[in-house]
Amino acid sequence: LMRLTDVWKIYKMGEVEFAALKGIDLEIMHGEFVVILGPSGSGKSTMMNLLGCLDLPSKGVVELNNKDIAKMKESELAQIRGQLIGFIFQTFNLLPTLNTIENVMLPLEFQEADPDESWKRAEELLDVVSLGNKKYNLPSQLSGGQRQRVAIARSLAVDPKVILADEPTGNLDSETGNYILEFLDDLHRREGKTIIMITHDPELTKYADRVVHIKDGMVDNIEIIKRE
Amino acid sequence: LMRLTDVWKIYKMGEVEFAALKGIDLEIMHGEFVVILGPSGSGKSTMMNLLGCLDLPSKGVVELNNKDIAKMKESELAQIRGQLIGFIFQTFNLLPTLNTIENVMLPLEFQEADPDESWKRAEELLDVVSLGNKKYNLPSQLSGGQRQRVAIARSLAVDPKVILADEPTGNLDSETGNYILEFLDDLHRREGKTIIMITHDPELTKYADRVVHIKDGMVDNIEIIKRE
Numbered sequence: 001l002m003r004l005t006d007v008w009k010i011y012k013m014g015e016v017e018f019a020a021l022k023g024i025d026l027e028i029m030h031g032e033f034v035v036i037l038g039p040s041g042s043g044k045s046t047m048m049n050l051l052g053c054l055d056l057p058s059k060g061v062v063e064l065n066n067k068d069i070a071k072m073k074e075s076e077l078a079q080i081r082g083q084l085i086g087f088i089f090q091t092f093n094l095l096p097t098l099n100t101i102e103n104v105m106l107p108l109e110f111q112e113a114d115p116d117e118s119w120k121r122a123e124e125l126l127d128v129v130s131l132g133n134k135k136y137n138l139p140s141q142l143s144g145g146q147r148q149r150v151a152i153a154r155s156l157a158v159d160p161k162v163i164l165a166d167e168p169t170g171n172l173d174s175e176t177g178n179y180i181l182e183f184l185d186d187l188h189r190r191e192g193k194t195i196i197m198i199t200h201d202p203e204l205t206k207y208a209d210r211v212v213h214i215k216d217g218m219v220d221n222i223e224i225i226k227r228e
Numbered sequence: 229l230m231r232l233t234d235v236w237k238i239y240k241m242g243e244v245e246f247a248a249l250k251g252i253d254l255e256i257m258h259g260e261f262v263v264i265l266g267p268s269g270s271g272k273s274t275m276m277n278l279l280g281c282l283d284l285p286s287k288g289v290v291e292l293n294n295k296d297i298a299k300m301k302e303s304e305l306a307q308i309r310g311q312l313i314g315f316i317f318q319t320f321n322l323l324p325t326l327n328t329i330e331n332v333m334l335p336l337e338f339q340e341a342d343p344d345e346s347w348k349r350a351e352e353l354l355d356v357v358s359l360g361n362k363k364y365n366l367p368s369q370l371s372g373g374q375r376q377r378v379a380i381a382r383s384l385a386v387d388p389k390v391i392l393a394d395e396p397t398g399n400l401d402s403e404t405g406n407y408i409l410e411f412l413d414d415l416h417r418r419e420g421k422t423i424i425m426i427t428h429d430p431e432l433t434k435y436a437d438r439v440v441h442i443k444d445g446m447v448d449n450i451e452i453i454k455r456e
């Protein structure tokens with residue numbers, strides 16, 4: 001599904017150069033549940049932006065279905081970001097002027113889905129994350145963990161084949177967090193979705209097929225988890 | 229130090245009323261290390277805003293040093309928020325146009341501290357949170373956990389007597405998070421600071437004198453931890 005070959009991401013701040021990723025080689029298969037685990041500042045969110053085609057590498061190649069993303073047309077990239085991948089961002093990125101249900105429906109709006117069907121789907125997803133009674137709240141009227149759950153519900157709106165989740169449970173208590181993790185694992189096993197979860201928390205490796213350990217912008221170790 | 233007596237916080241959204249806090253009674257002593265523990269949406273951040281004099285209750289009384297905060301002058305409240313209490317917000321609230329060291333120095337600017345001393349203090353605090361090499365980065369050029377650490381450093385800038393921390397380690401790996409927790413515990417034991425930590429994570433109760441369990445806007449149980 002995705003392949004990173006000798007990928008570097010170098011940020012320039014005036015004279016100073018900082019390499020957030022230093023020569024990453026990584027393959028992610030269709031239908032896999034991969035966890036990318038590493039400490040704060042190790043390059044996880046940077047890697048997510050590349051995997052999600054939201055950014056381009058400074059050196060090396062990022063391929064999606066064997067095509068170099070740097071060579072794709074914008075229309076192709078838009079379809080990938082809008083239909084293939086569901087994103088859960090570390091900072092949630094909800095639109096502050098839309099209420100909860102509107103925020104969840106937004107990806108469907110972009111796909112010009114039927115409004116009644118979109119509403120119904122958004123309602124179901126809000127029930128999954130226990131926010132059915134917060135439909136009309138604005139993000140500013142929600143707790144931190146509630147905003148995170150809206151971001152999770154939104155990522156599933158178009159029923160994408162791939163979920164790209166950056167610290168999806170950081171603001172949730174363990175009971176709520178576990179419930180979400182089991183829900184994602186269920187989507188993985190029953191529907192064959194590819195789950196790429198990025199986190200500093202080893203607890204989230206529970207359902208992973210593989211754990212990619214990242215440290216200081218480099219892959220430290222790839223752990224294959226034996227599962228029945 | 230602080231006393232909440234039958235405190236309610238009721239949010240109105242048009243016709244609908246929602247009670248985030250329902251009759252909270254709580255006392256926090258000088259020099260205590262208290263953890264307020266509860267699930268997502270239980271009212272923790274709402275309680276923090278009241279304890280920090282950033283908001284007023286809908287019913288009931290919030291007292292700081294035996295004075296009703298609803299009756300205080302703005303000048304008195306400004307001094308409390310600027311000198312007595314150091315805040316670590318769940319959403320960090322860094323100023324996007326200031327770099328790391330400027331963000332850390334900001335509370336000192338408000339107290340009209342000496343600029344050279346402020347710089348020196350900010351540098352030391354950034355070393356404590358291992359961000360010495362990120363002084364000139366803007367918040368947008370930092371990882372999630374790095375922004376959280378800047379917020380932590382900033383809360384200590386004026387060397388406040390009280391630290392009010394909302395989910396201070398949610399974006400940090402356990403090693404970094406533990407280091408920060410031990411640092412706060414050290415300030416508590418050596419300098420007698422009052423630490424009020426708000427979290428969903430039971431791991432953070434390690435150094436607490438008392439744990440206040442909150443659920444659905446009410447105090448469920450107060451646990452006193454026996455410590456030598």
Ligand SMILES: Nc1ncnc2c1ncn2[C@@H]1O[C@H](COP(=O)(O)OP(=O)(O)OP(=O)(O)O)[C@@H](O)[C@H]1O
Nearest residue numbers: 141143144145146239248268269270271272273274
């Ligand atoms: N401005 C508001 N208007 C309406 N409801 C609000 C508002 N702010 C908060 N709430 C509601 O009050 C409740 C408590 O919110 P609060 O932010 O205190 O929770 P919390 O315990 O900090 O949760 P978390 O652990 O998810 O951060 C939530 O159900 C939330 O939806």
Ligand SMILES: Nc1ncnc2c1ncn2[C@@H]1O[C@H](COP(=O)(O)OP(=O)(O)OP(=O)(O)O)[C@@H](O)[C@H]1O
Nearest residue numbers: 011020040041042043044045046369371372373374
């Ligand atoms: N725009 C930028 N300019 C300069 N440096 C940057 C920029 N964005 C990120 N960095 C740096 O790149 C490194 C990796 O950042 P990244 O956000 O990928 O880390 P992370 O693993 O997601 O961390 P966390 O767990 O704290 O979220 C960090 O040291 C950060 O300071």
Ligand SMILES: [Mg+2]
Nearest residue numbers: 045090371372
């Ligand atoms: Mg990150």
Ligand SMILES: [Mg+2]
Nearest residue numbers: 143144273318
């Ligand atoms: Mg909160």
